[in-house]
Amino acid sequence: MHLNVVDEKGCLYVVGTPIGNLEDFSPRARRILQEVDLVAAEDTRISGRLLRHFGIDSPLLSFHEHNVAQRLPGLLARLKGGARIALVSDAGMPCISDPGVEFVRACREANIKVVVIPGPTAAVTALVGSGFPSERFLFIGFLPAKGKSRREALAKLRTYDGLTVILYEAPHRLRKTLGDLAELGLGSVEIALARELTKRYETYILTTVDEAIRYYETTDPRGEYVLLVDMSGVGQAGEAGSDCDGTLASVIDDSATSNLGSWSLTQAYGGKVSKVEDQLSLTHQRIALATRFILEGMSTKDVVVAIQKWEAERDSVTKRNVLYEWIQSLKDFLYTEEGSEGEV
Incomplete structure (x- = not known):
């Protein structure tokens, strides 16, 4: 066991931001973002609009999956020098289907203090709103887009008997994913499709996979989806x-x-x-x-x-x-x- 004795000079704050409704932005999160020396953001344009809305003028630096190797050494050096840096994603909690895991792990390994400022997460929000069993659930996020890795990930779904499985899906791939679930033999399984969470037109559709396929034959998917698949009673x-x-x-x-x-x-x-x-x-x-x-x-x-x-x-x-x-x-x-x- 390794006891993580941190260096108190610098600190990385992992800050949750709203997933839609700006009233969900906590006072603590706003205060931290105003006080830090730098905000590392997945997309500086999106985070910039959020900060300006709340009158926060901390400097922004892009930090996303395509520039981790380039940015990480400099950010760690600044933290070791005593800087306070906040990490944010476009919406919700960093590290949950968003960039940040490498940054947090690198800080832990370098004995740099990490503080999490909790915020909304689409997966948990959708789970609570669906009414599906929440005692045991599995968050998967986005499935691989294609190929063998996608087929293997789909095949594993059938082994999650008794769990509520949570997936993220883009609108242009929703029909394909529903069809793949039906091919797995899950056509009669209950599914919840949640979209526009915390926004004005928040929508939950509770149905079966087969019925969802029929619904979206005549309805165009819009917005990012959280899919909750109730696997209770499905044999392993x-x-x-x-x-x-x-x-x-x-x-x-x-x-x-x-x-x-x-x-x-x-x-x-x-x-x-x-x-x-x-x-x-x-x-x-x-x-x-x-x-x-x-x-x-x-x-x-x-x-x-x-x-x-x-x-x-x-x-x-x-x-x-x-x-x-x-x-x-x-x-x-x-x-x-x-x-x-x-x-x-």
């Missing part, structure tokens, strides 16, 4: 996997009734099918059908729908989320064998 990935091995395996054992009985996957796709069978140890007919659809370029969502229809003909239905996880695993394995990530 490990439980889903065991259900898949049991329920789905019993669905399609009867090869005599399968319309795939005369179709030779091995002939069509070589040894790849046997590798899939060895890897996943699942019933041959379902693997054959899903593999065929995947290699024909169908999306995960479309494969799930096709398998569900195929199962329905045999008077058996597997949960959508269970199918999604299994098909995504199969898809990842197939594309790995080809030396490609493969897009969902």
